[in-house]
Amino acid sequence: xxxxxxxxxxxxxxxxxxxxxxxxxxxxxxxxxxxxxxxxxxxxxxxxxxxxxxxxxxxxxxxxxxxxxxxxxxxxxxxxxxxxxxxxxxxxxxxxxxxxxxxxxxxxxxxxxxxxxxxxxxxxxxxxxxxxxxxxxxxxxxxxxxxxxxxxxxxxxxxxxxxxxxxxxxxxxxxxxxxxxxxxxxxxxxxxxxxxxxxxxxxxxxxxxxxxxxxxxxxxxxxxxxxxxxxxxxxxxxxxxxxxxxxxxxxxxxxxxxxxxxxxxxxxxxxxxxxxxxxxxxxxxxxxxxxxxxxxxxxxxxxxxxxxxxxxxxxxxxxxxxxxxxxxxxxxxxxxxxxxxxxxxxxxxxxxxxxxxxxxxxxxxxxxxxxxxxxxxxxxxxxxxxxxxxxxxxxxxxxxxxxxxxxxxxxxxxxxxxxxxxxxxxxxxxxxxxxxxxxxxxxxxxxxxxxxxxxxxxxxxxxxxxxxxxxxxxxxxxxxxxxxxxxxxxxxxxxxxxxxxxxxxxxxxxxxxxxxxxxxxxxxxxxxxxxxxxxxxxxxxxxxxxxxxxxxxxxxxxxxxxxxxxxxxxxxxxxxxxxxxxxxxxxxxxxxxx
Numbered sequence: 001x002x003x004x005x006x007x008x009x010x011x012x013x014x015x016x017x018x019x020x021x022x023x024x025x026x027x028x029x030x031x032x033x034x035x036x037x038x039x040x041x042x043x044x045x046x047x048x049x050x051x052x053x054x055x056x057x058x059x060x061x062x063x064x065x066x067x068x069x070x071x072x073x074x075x076x077x078x079x080x081x082x083x084x085x086x087x088x089x090x091x092x093x094x095x096x097x098x099x100x101x102x103x104x105x106x107x108x109x110x111x112x113x114x115x116x117x118x119x120x121x122x123x124x125x126x127x128x129x130x131x132x133x134x135x136x137x138x139x140x141x142x143x144x145x146x147x148x149x150x151x152x153x154x155x156x157x158x159x160x161x162x163x164x165x166x167x168x169x170x171x172x173x174x175x176x177x178x179x180x181x182x183x184x185x186x187x188x189x190x191x192x193x194x195x196x197x198x199x200x201x202x203x204x205x206x207x208x209x210x211x212x213x214x215x216x217x218x219x220x221x222x223x224x225x226x227x228x229x230x231x232x233x234x235x236x237x238x239x240x241x242x243x244x245x246x247x248x249x250x251x252x253x254x255x256x257x258x259x260x261x262x263x264x265x266x267x268x269x270x271x272x273x274x275x276x277x278x279x280x281x282x283x284x285x286x287x288x289x290x291x292x293x294x295x296x297x298x299x300x301x302x303x304x305x306x307x308x309x310x311x312x313x314x315x316x317x318x319x320x321x322x323x324x325x326x327x328x329x330x331x332x333x334x335x336x337x338x339x340x341x342x343x344x345x346x347x348x349x350x351x352x353x354x355x356x357x358x359x360x361x362x363x364x365x366x367x368x369x370x371x372x373x374x375x376x377x378x379x380x381x382x383x384x385x386x387x388x389x390x391x392x393x394x395x396x397x398x399x400x401x402x403x404x405x406x407x408x409x410x411x412x413x414x415x416x417x418x419x420x421x422x423x424x425x426x427x428x429x430x431x432x433x434x435x436x437x438x439x440x441x442x443x444x445x446x447x448x449x450x451x452x453x454x455x456x457x458x459x460x461x462x463x464x465x466x467x468x469x470x471x472x473x474x475x476x477x478x479x480x481x482x483x484x485x486x487x488x489x490x491x492x493x494x495x496x497x498x499x500x501x502x503x504x505x506x507x508x509x510x511x512x513x514x515x516x517x518x519x520x521x522x523x524x525x526x527x528x529x530x531x532x533x534x535x536x537x538x539x540x541x542x543x544x545x546x547x548x549x550x551x552x553x554x555x556x557x558x559x560x561x562x563x564x565x566x567x568x569x570x571x572x573x574x575x576x577x578x579x580x581x582x583x584x585x586x587x588x589x590x591x592x593x594x
Contacts, residue, residue, distance in 0.1 A: 069111035071096025084327025169205030230468030284436035301348020303574020345418025353427025458526025501579030527576025531569030
């Protein structure tokens with residue numbers, strides 16, 4: 001007894017005991033889900049995630065928000081393993097069901113509920129609205145339906161499924177397949193006692209562990225001939241457009257160069273009396289800083305960053321199959337965005353310095369927080385609606401604090417570093433032509449050469465090149481499809497960049513030929529107008545391709561589609577501006593101008 005008391009009062013021994021107990025609990029609860037290795041009769045945890053209407057995929061609620069009952073096993077708490085998991089509304093709760101690896105379980109009751117009036121109304125509402133629920137076993141998603149409605153002579157009866165039959169496939173010591181069958185339909189009658197049962201059948205499978213997620217993919221949908229045809233069609237558009245632009249510009253510019261070379265041989269009097277026109281006449285103003293240079297440089301900096309983030313996430317998704325892990329794609333995007341903040345500061349800060357900007361701290365803050373403020377503002381607005389609906393999409397306070405800390409302590413300092421480097425390394429103006437002190441008057445031109453018209457028309461061809469792919473992306477996010485063909489996405493992304501640059505160069509050439517030197521904003525907005533067509537298409541998709549309804553789902557859809565369109569517009573606008581900037585510098589550096 002004395003030795004036991006001495007052992008317990010020794011702080012070193014007590015510390016070792018606590019560490020051993022903690023690691024034992026963690027090993028039993030979570031290690032198997034992470035290593036995916038199970039021994040015979042070892043516990044397999046069934047997590048209940050969310051429940052919600054089938055037609056509103058994002059309107060989800062905690063599974064036990066419906067009056068389901070819990071199994072008899074002791075509750076295990078779950079924490080959000082990634083930031084993306086928390087933001088996507090994953091709310092795992094232990095089912096309480098006793099499932100052991102390779103141990104078959106015959107039909108076994110695990111709980112019973114008394115159907116009071118309140119519970120009956122909740123279940124009837126769920127059945128009427130086609131509520132589905134989601135569960136996880138060893139990180140494999142499982143879906144089931146709450147109940148169904150039957151009509152008999154104009155009388156509607158509501159039923160709930162009370163038996164869950166799990167067929168679990170295993171290969172060696174790993175789970176490779178899970179199927180759920182809902183059985184035993186029970187009518188929802190007031191004051192009825194409804195028992196819930198389950199059974200588990202284990203079956204040996206030849207499916208490899210690395211291929212276990214393939215059953216959730218839909219190759220017939222994503223690799224349909226129409227998808228391949230759209231890629232081929234866009235690729236042919238690129239070849240045609242690049243060839244056309246090259247031919248038109250080379251022939252036209254060759255004639256311009258010949259005419260301007262002849263003009264240089266004339267004396268000043270003859271040149272003044274001659275009929276001069278075209279892009280050469282604005283050489284003293286073409287490199288004049290864009291209006292609202294602070295906003296413009298912030299947009300360009302953010303565009304560089306969004307382009308790099310998009311390309312990086314697509315490549316990571318191809319190499320790492322991020323779609324197989326909960327929230328991993330969103331977590332990766334957040335991490336890459338934060339890590340690439342110096343790119344934003346470098347290109348935005350250097351452009352602002354070259355245009356003569358002096359208030360660089362304000363520009364840096366605008367560049368760093370412009371996109372995060374839009375995203376957080378939209379998310380917090382939708383969050384209020386989610387809290388009102390008691391939806392699982394409501395962002396926890398701790399997650400809000402984490403996002404705020406990322407913005408303040410990661411994104412802001414890295415953007416500041418990039419801005420300082422950009423101002424010092426690439427902030428000196430190096431224009432091929434000297435900028436006149438007094439701006440040249442912009443002559444009148446035909447209506448279709450006005451910047452506003454060019455901006456509206458500039459996004460038509462780029463949108464046409466991604467139109468089909470948008471349908472597949474929308475369907476994967478807003479319906480029950482898992483997008484996995486990121487190779488297609490990479491091809492479409494490259495095609496979009498090429499088409500955007502070609503179209504923007506043509507638009508800018510026409511604008512300069514009309515002696516209008518306001519090409520910076522025009523090139524940016526002409527390319528960015530692609531996002532306007534995407535947002536208009538989202539309206540068509542919402543009303544004609546989905547059956548979404550309700551305030552929450554509508555606000556969620558149009559709110560996040562607006563963010564997607566804004567990010568796409570900044571990306572395309574930046575790419576269009578970069579290509580046009582190279583083109584403008586090239587043509588004005590080739591011609592000798594006194």
